[in-house]
Amino acid sequence: MAGEEIARACPSTYLSSRASAFFCAGAIKLFGSKEQQDQYINAILNGDKVGAFAYSEEQAGTDIAGITTVAKKEGNKWILNGKKDIVVNAPIADVFVVLAYSDKNAGKDKGMSMFILDKSASGMSIGTPIETLGLRGCPIASVLMNGCxxxxxxxxxxxxxxxxxxxLSIGAIGIAALCVGIGRACMEGANAYAKTRMAFGKRIGVFQDVGFRLADMFTYNDLGRMLALRAAWGINQSEKNAPLLSACAKLFASEAVTKIVNWGMQIFAGHGYLSGSDIERYYRDAKFGEICEGTSEMQRAFISKYDLERMA
Ligand SMILES: Cc1cc2nc3c(=O)[nH]c(=O)nc-3n(C[C@H](O)[C@H](O)[C@H](O)COP(=O)(O)OP(=O)(O)OC[C@H]3O[C@@H](n4cnc5c(N)ncnc54)[C@H](O)[C@@H]3O)c2cc1C
Incomplete structure (x- = not known):
């Protein structure tokens, strides 16, 4: 619910704060030792430190087994070598949670581990900030680890x-919230515009085509929110089906918002298409949901596999 509100105002702020508070601090909270939790969680949640989460690589996004970052144990420390190409918060982060092979021969299921990497580690370099289609307020860069x-x-x-x-399964609900937030901002803007923009002596909202679009926007967005809240409830209750529900929420809300911004753009028409308009930003920001952290194709693959197993 908080995610929806933040994303409604600024999806970039939401994505950046989520990378820090959920992916980085959340990973430490769920899987870290007591000492690691004491050292990082409060510092990240109160904003003293910014976190980032680096798992995918240029040749390994969906097929995560293809990552080439490796970690070798030397004494008490692990030494990381590799490159992560797109990392939210990399230009501003103090601490990174990084996925690497700790034993490549053991394969992805048993040979991967997560590591906590400080930005001050020797051999670490952050690339120049990357420009993106949307979410341009979110700082993104590559991370190069050379013996860190x-x-x-x-x-x-x-x-x-x-x-x-x-x-990623819990995170899918966060992406659904991001999409519902963008969808709501778009819907509210389109609604207000339809009440004031005049054509043929009438407010455009009274033309049935425009009103029906507003109705569809509301329905799609509300369904996305309900799925996200249902999945969040399932995770809180440790329901067996919770990963299935969160995949459904991400899949539906992300595909819904790309439709919603398209309908919104049609209502704003020429004035929406101009650079700098709110709807132009929503239009660019929305596409992210179908791509990131498990594409729509992978959500469908997961849901259908789960469903087939359930029927069997
Ligand atoms: C703005 C932004 C921020 C990001 N932030 C981070 C971050 O903070 N940390 C991080 O680690 N990563 C981050 N990423 C990377 C992101 O996680 C990947 O882009 C995403 O996982 C998709 O991987 P890919 O781009 O390599 O696509 P690919 O894996 O190359 O997929 C390409 C296409 O092939 C399809 N495909 C692949 N395999 C299959 C299959 N088996 N069946 C059907 N279709 C398939 C996909 O669905 C997709 O359509 C970010 C990306 C963006 C754009």
């Missing part, structure tokens, strides 16, 4: 992939 000393997240290596799946 890092700490294993938690106490046992080899659980990184399982931990990633858990984070």
């Amino acid at each position: 000393a890092a700490e294993l997240l938690g106490k046992e290596p080899g659980k990184g992939h399982e931990e990633l799946e858990k984070l």
